[in-house]
Each structure stands twice: as structure tokens, then as C-alpha cells.
Amino acid sequence: MGRRRRRNGVGTLIVEQGHGGTVRVPLQIAGSYRARTKGLLGRDSLKGAMLLTPANSVHTFGMRMPIDVAYLDRRLKIIAVRTMRPGRLGLPRPRARHVLEAEAGAMIRWGVRAGTRIAVEEE
DSSP, X not given: OTTSOOOSEEEEEEEEOTTSOEEEEEEEEEOSHHHHHHTTTTOSOOSSEEEESSOSOOBOTTOSSOEEEEEEOXXXXXXXXXXXXXXXXXXXOTTOXXXXXXXXXXHHHHXXXXXXXXXXXXX
């Protein structure tokens, strides 16, 4: 992803597994202010994940479901992963440049945890 700005769109999230394998996940990219502000609001589910960029915090006010939230640095390395219930405010992460959101429980299934590196393929 580097330092270039991402546009709204779709792609694939690639999670590097410790044993040399990868997990590929459908990805929605929210690169505009409007898309980041809307995020997952009003949705009952999400197939895959949503990348908010640039971003260093999120909230779950108005959400209908709990979500997993991963904070990423500029090199797409996971800084922290949290599960947030609806109606919560996440504190800003100073080193975070991007935020990845998914349905609660998804990130543990994909192997996303602090220290994991991800990649993004845009379509």
C-alpha cells in the first residue's frame, strides 16, 4: 500500500500465515472521507473486511453488530486487534495509519494478530 492514497473500491486482503500459507479475503476499501465516515454503519453483516484509509480510530455508534478492528501502521503491519461491541468509541492509535474492520471473530480465523503483516490487492 505504501504512502499512496487509496480510492474507494474493492480488492483482496492477503494475510500471511506463520506456516508459509496465505488467507485471501474479499475487501472493500474506504478511501474517501464520506466512505470512511459511513464504514459499516447500518449493515447487518459483512462478507470479508473493510479497510479505512487513512484512519487511526473508529467508533461503533449506530452499528448493529460487534466487529473486529485491527490497527495497521504505514507498512501494513498489525499494531493491535480489538473486538468492539456496538455503541463504543475506540481511542486513536498514534502509530496507526489504517484500520481494518470485519465481523467479530473473523480476524482470529484469518490469523490476524499484532505483528501480522497483510497485503492489499486492488481490483
